[in-house]
Amino acid sequence: MTYTLYYSPGAASLAVHWMLIELGIAFEAKLVSIDDGAQKSAEYLRLNPTGRIPTLVIDGKPHGESTALLMLLAERHSEKGFAPAPGSAERADYVEMMIFLANTILPAMRDWFYADSDGDPAGADAVKALARRRIEAAWDRLDARMADGRTHLLGKEPGAADFLATMLMRWSRNMPRPATGWKHLAPYIHRMRARPAFLDLYAREGLTEWQN
Ligand SMILES: N[C@@H](CCC(=O)N[C@@H](CS)C(=O)NCC(=O)O)C(=O)O
Structure with missing residues (x-):
């Protein structure tokens, strides 16, 4: 491969x-x-x-x-083990989460960052206001999910959904309400950012912002 x-x-x-x-x-x-x-x-x-x-x-x-x-x-x-096996009891949760992240948060993020260039600049403020509302509602939903004490989005183990969600949360760092402001998302983000591969990624991409 x-x-x-x-x-x-x-x-x-x-x-x-x-x-x-x-x-x-x-x-x-x-x-x-x-x-x-x-x-x-x-x-x-x-x-x-x-x-x-x-x-x-x-x-x-x-x-x-x-x-x-x-x-x-x-x-x-x-x-x-970064995704539950097809046919397993956990698979439905995983598919639902991946589609939620891809279908709800990613397009709203695109609107937040590209409202001026993807659309009519005259309407950009309204597009961004709606995008912000959708993104914050998504943090509410993910925060409620983490409230049961789970360490990762699908339970105890990290996986594809966590890498995607953490990237999306990172993008909110300069928004009016960054994801780090949600009670249960803050420790989750801290946990994900502590992963050695995250630090390696930062070194490879030359990133500095949004670290533990
Ligand atoms: N749905 C696509 C979105 C890709 C996307 O919008 N990428 C942005 C960067 S985050 C990009 O390429 N922006 C440059 C541009 O649109 O010219 C995906 O998840 O891969």
């Missing part, structure tokens, strides 16, 4: 980069700097016509969508 990740520091590639490190498998990481607009280069668009990060080339074939990539990696390296 061969993997090449096209990433930009802190972008939606972060969860995939993190999980590749957690898996302890060989992969190549290629920087496509959003700050430099490299995601719109002809070379990158050939791999990912959406011009968005990430792309993961799996055995020679490029694929996008961070959530799908996490689910694929969990499936291809199932021995690591």
Whole structure:
């Protein structure tokens, strides 16, 4: 199995980069700097016509969508236990959580950060206000889930859902109400950020903000 990740520091590639490190498998990481607009280069668009990060080339074939990539990696390296096995009692919870993160929080985050450029700048404030409401409601929902004392979103063990959720929580760090302000999310975030692979990820991506 061969993997090449096209990433930009802190972008939606972060969860995939993190999980590749957690898996302890060989992969190549290629920087496509959003700050430099490299995601719109002809070379990158050939791999990912959406011009968005990430792309993961799996055995020679490029694929996008961070959530799908996490689910694929969990499936291809199932021995690591980053997703409950198909048919297991825990699988439904996992699928529901991944779709919630991908379908509710990711698009709201996109609206929060890209309202001006994806849409009409004149309506951006309204788009951002709705996005903020959706994101904060999502933190409420995840906080309520963690209130039973579980250490990770699906129970005791970390997995694909945690890498994705933590990345999304990180993106809220400069929002009016960052995820770290929720009672049960704060210790969860602290736990996820203490993982050696998270520190390794930060070193590889040159990130400094939002550490324990
Ligand atoms: N649904 C996609 C979202 C990808 C996305 O919006 N990536 C952002 C970075 S977080 C991006 O490429 N932004 C640059 C741009 O849109 O030009 C995923 O989860 O992979």
